[in-house]
Amino acid sequence: MHHFLLASGLAALLLAGAMPAAQAQTPPKRPDFPKIDxxxxxxxxLPRDAVFREKPGDPVPAARILYSRPMKNGRKIFGPDTTxxxxxxxxxxxGANEAVELRVYRAITLGGKALKPGTYALFTIPGEKxxxxxxxxDTERWGAYSYSPKQDVARIPAVxxxxxxPQEAFAIAFRDDAPGKATLRLTWDTVEATVPVTY
Numbered sequence: 761m762h763h764f765l766l767a768s769g770l771a772a773l774l775l776a777g778a779m780p781a782a783q784a785q786t787p788p789k790r791p792d793f794p795k796i797d798x799x800x801x802x803x804x805x806l807p808r809d810a811v812f813r814e815k816p817g818d819p820v821p822a823a824r825i826l827y828s829r830p831m832k833n834g835r836k837i838f839g840p841d842t843t844x845x846x847x848x849x850x851x852x853x854x855g856a857n858e859a860v861e862l863r864v865y866r867a868i869t870l871g872g873k874a875l876k877p878g879t880y881a882l883f884t885i886p887g888e889k890x891x892x893x894x895x896x897x898d899t900e901r902w903g904a905y906s907y908s909p910k911q912d913v914a915r916i917p918a919v920x921x922x923x924x925x926p927q928e929a930f931a932i933a934f935r936d937d938a939p940g941k942a943t944l945r946l947t948w949d950t951v952e953a954t955v956p957v958t959y
Contacts, residue, residue: 799828799856806868806934806942806959822959824863825882828856829929837949838886846886851894851904854884854946855930859901868959870895870944871916883907884918884946884953891918891946891953918946918953926950 803826805811810821836844846852854860860882864875871893881899885892898911930948934957937943942957 797828797857799830801857802827802829802932804932804934806957808934808936808942821865822868823865823934823957825932826861826863827854827882827930827932828858829931830856831930832928832949838888838951840888848887849885851907852884852886853904854882855932857902859883859896859899859904860932861899862895866959868957870914870957871918871955873914873916875914880913881911886951886953887920890920892916893918893944893946893953893955916955918944918955920951920953923947923950923952 803811803824805821806823807821811824838844838846838848840848862880862882864877864880866877868875873895875895879899881896881901883894883896883904885894893916894912895914895916896907896911897913898906898908901907926949927947931945933945933947935943935945940959942959944955944957946953
């Protein structure tokens with residue numbers, strides 16, 4: 761009996777001593793939900809009100825853009841060197857987080873370039889007087905770090921002009937100009953880049 765109690769006590773001490781080591785190897789519990797992103801996800805629809813269709817015969821979407829909206833937060837946005845958040849002449853993810861997703865539901869032309877129905881990524885190369893809008897087949901990317909021109913579907917020049925008013929948050933929108941015609945608008949800070957769209 762004495763040997764049994766001694767063995768039991770030693771086993772308990774060994775088990776207790778082993779507990780902290782075992783607990784140290786357990787990974788920390790991750791929260792069930794991530795924190796709210798600083799650059800919220802938003803959508804731009806073509807035509808603009810297509811998502812609000814309520815009855816048969818209302819216009820169905822021709823395209824949709826999903827993108828994240830970074831804030832200026834006092835930073836210098838577009839400019840000639842790396843002291844600016846988005847330097848001229850470099851491929852930009854066009855917002856924040858994941859690459860912008862362009863979903864084409866029915867054939868459209870973007871800046872005169874025909875796009876078939878499908879899902880694309882959208883990148884840009886901002887410049888002082890002109891931007892290049894890049895439609896890429898390389899979707900499911902975070903940012904533009906792995907961007908490859910080999911995946912380009914189209915490169916489209918965009919007209920640059922001063923924004924009607926300064927925009928604290930980056931914004932993408934389609935402006936309905938006439939039946940079957942619109943303008944894609946990319947606006948941030950004091951700059952707006954535009955591309956004509958037909959559908």
